[in-house]
Amino acid sequence: MTNEENELITRLQSIINTAIDGIITIDERGHIESINPSAAEKFGYLPKHVIGENIKILMPEPYHSEHDGYLANYISTKEPKIIGIGREVFGKKKDGSIFPFRLAVSEVILNDKIIFTGIIHDLTDVKEAEEKLLQLNEDLENQIEARTNELESAINKLLFTNKQLDENREELQALLNKEKELNELKSRFVSTASHEFRTPLSTILSSASLLGKYNEDALPAKREKHIHRIKSAVNNLTGILNDFLSLSKIEEGKIIPQYEIVNISELFQLVKEEINGILKENQTIQVNSSIDHMIMTDKKILKNILFNLISNAIKYSDTVIECSIRSKDDHLSITITDQGCGIPESEQKFLFERFFRAKNVENIQGTGLGLHIVRRYVRLLSGSIIFESRENIGTTFTVIIPLDEPSLSR
Helix, strand or coil: CCHHHHHHHHHHHHHHHHCCCEEEEEECCCEEEEECHHHHHHHCCCHHHHCCCEHHHHCCCCHHHHHHHHHHHHHHHCCCCCECCCEEEEEECCCCCEEEEEEEEEEEEECCEEEEEEEEEECHHHHHHHHHHHHHHHHHHHHHHHHHHHHHHHHHHHHHHHHHHHHHHHHHHHHHHHHHHHHHHHHHHHHHHHHHHHHHHHHHHHHHHHHHHCCCCCCHHHHHHHHHHHHHHHHHHHHHHHHHHHHHHHHCCCCCCCCEEEEHHHHHHHHHHHHHHHCCCCCCEEEEECCCCEEEECHHHHHHHHHHHHHHHHHCCCCCEEEEEEEECCEEEEEEEECCCCCCHHHHHHCCCCCCCCHHHCCCCCCCCHHHHHHHHHHHCCCEEEEEEECCCEEEEEEEEECCCCCCCC
16 A cells, blocks of 8 residues: 555544544444444444444434344345435434434445445534424413413403493483483473463462452452462462472382272272362263273372373363273273364474473463373383374373283383
């Protein structure tokens, strides 16, 4: 061997011995022929301890058991699974620990002898870095999920707060509207009360003054006339006050139906007796009934309904007033018909509103509360009220209420 060849061999050996990656050569039976210091260090052996040993001592399962068969199969078929391809595998150190590395295997034929050279690039640091990166990504995802949940929770709280604010705003607006309505009601009450009280009070004052001037010899007819005027004015005042008091009690929820057995015929008779004093000349009340006399209802509320409707019919008409009582299924139907001035069609939709007075009756005394109160009373009995009216022909009101006592769930 020439000096030049010796120098080349020495140079190649130096390169192999100082290479960072591990380099191992094996023969066709898998025995280790050479191993550089880097490879020996990676596996934790001294070179002299592995040279001549089968390469599978550096392999964990399942590579350890499969290697001889794989090598024999390649020599016979030349079908590579790793030779000339390279892949990531695991190595087994002397202490039994496992580490990852990338293995590139090449086949060399030297003087008709097959030699396999494996270059080992340790992936421990790379895998640790990948694990750390994966862990960081997982931690980041967890943090993102946690922050997302926190943000979602904050958004939900904000939405809930906004909803509460909207609800509070709506409640506040409703309260403001209610307060405005009450203020308007108070204003209309003062206006109506002052107007409606003024006429009967003036009548009482003037009649009382005239009575005081009459001596004992004055004609009884004159005295009786003024006494009647005073009584009538007092009755008007009482009616106005009753309307205001009834509305107040209803608004405050102080009226609760008290059900009992009521003789409907006797109730109508009682209402007729109380109302006879305000009948106009030639006015009569006719009652037509086709039902059994006993019903279950609130006597006081039903009486107030009848009194209001019949007194309205008297006030706005001059002839006969018809009252019809019928029962159908489990309901009582009461119809009050007059032949009076009627209600203008354009104003009928306002009929049950508080303080409403139709234009064609503005010159007739009234608070505009009667029908509003009637409807509230009817609803307390779980009933309904409807009407038909034609101007200058007359009006019919129909009240429909159940005959049995409503349950508390109604």
